[in-house]
Amino acid sequence: MSLFKNRPLGRSVLSVPEICLGTMTFGEQTDEADAHAQLDYALAHGINFLDTAEMYAVPARAETCGASESIVGRWLKRQVREKIIVATKVAGPSRNLDWIRGGPLAIDRANIRAAVEGSLQRLQTDYIDLYQLHWPERNQPMFGQWQYEPDKERDCTPIRAQLEALAELVGEGKLRHVAVSNEHPWGIMEFTRLADEFGLPRIVSTQNAYSLLNRTYETALAETCHRQQVGLLAYSPLAFGHLSGKYLDNPTAAGRLTQWPNFGQRYAKPNVAPAVAAYAELARSHGLTPTQLALGFVRSRWFVASTIIGASSLAQLKETLPATLTPMHADLLAAIDAIHLRYTNPAP
Structure with missing residues (x-):
């Protein structure tokens, strides 16, 4: 029995486990054998929800584009398809991904x-359970940007046209189900x-960053999504490994941020390190690891609705999956909020 x-x-009939297995390391940090072992381990523990994207693995490059989906696909072929919930995404424009449909220039x-x-x-x-727009085509702050800049407005595909295109594929x-990601x-x-208004498919979720270092979702997005009945798929709960505490004592510890120094710019802001240190100290004072x-x-x-956890290895997944079950009592949550008020959203 799953824990x-x-x-x-x-508002959909879709019911998902509170943990989702992210696959963006598959094909880059994680080879196929280990990736399949992770998928098997997750499924054995009741996690039948997995998230990928056409642009994965990351960091995105032409040589590994689509590798994560292909690795998942070879595993999926051996499963009872209707028992697995597969989420993937279409890449948007303006990210210099020239090897994906020449840009792409639009989400049309x-x-x-x-x-x-x-x-x-x-x-x-033959079908995808949850299809997400990876990031908006329109101008908005994302991936570490923190201000809306109206002078950067550009032409973009109307949202109604995007929904109409998705409706055709739902009809086929x-x-x-359809969804968004990195939305406001x-x-x-x-x-x-x-x-x-137009009888088009309703988004059921948004996949946004959410962690101890980035709680920006809690204000306007939390209210909006609650009232509009849109679930949150929370990604980067460990803030690219920062919240595991591994970089505190060893800034050169193995991980994406040391292997690709320009990756994850949202975590290069000045209050990230002191916030991480404060959360790590709090965890240890309560007999917990920073990861827990x-x-x-x-x-x-x-x-x-579901927390997306990814791992570069099966060994790492065996640590992080049980850690998600760590109970949070009132005193601990109050102490977390006190740190949050001191270091508010250092990595938005």
Whole structure:
């Protein structure tokens, strides 16, 4: 029997485990044998929800683009398909991913359809359970940016047109549910308003960063998503490994941030290190590891439908998956909030 509960996703009939296995290391840090071992381990513990994207592995490069989906697909082929919940994403524009459909220049009908067909082929499946727009096409602050800049406005595909393109693919049975990622309140409102007004597929979730270092979701997005019945799939709960505490004593510890120094710029801000140190000290004072504190906290939030955890190895997954079950009592949560008020969102 699984120790993990299932939670509804938006207004859909889809019920997902409170933990989701992220796969963005597959094909870069993680070879296929270890990746399949992770998938087997997760499934054996009741985690039948996995998240990938057409652009993975990361850091994104032409040589590994699509590798994560392909690795998952070869595993998925051996499973009972209807028992696995597969989420993937279409890449958006303006990220210098020239090897994906020449840019891509837009999240329009042609790009969405081409991306879906490519993902279906790599995943070796006839349908995708949850299809997400990886990031908005329009101008908005994301991936470490923290201010909206109106002078950077640009032409983009209308949200209604994006929903209409997704509706075609839902109608064809290639997509079960649709969602967004890295969204802001205005986008959530527009996607849900237009879906309701024009009878188009309603987004069921948004996949956004959420951790002890980035609680920006808790204000406007938490209210918006609650009222509009859109679930949160929380990614980076360990803040690219920072919240494991491994970089505190050894800044050159093995990990993505040391292997690719320019990766994860949102964690290069000045208050990240002191905040991490404070959370690590708090964890240890309560007999916990920093990883247990960070993952237990995210899983405990009322608005988190599922916490996405990824691992570079099976050994790492065997540490992090049980850590998500760490209970959070009132005194501990109060102490976390006290640190948060001292170092508020150091890595937005």
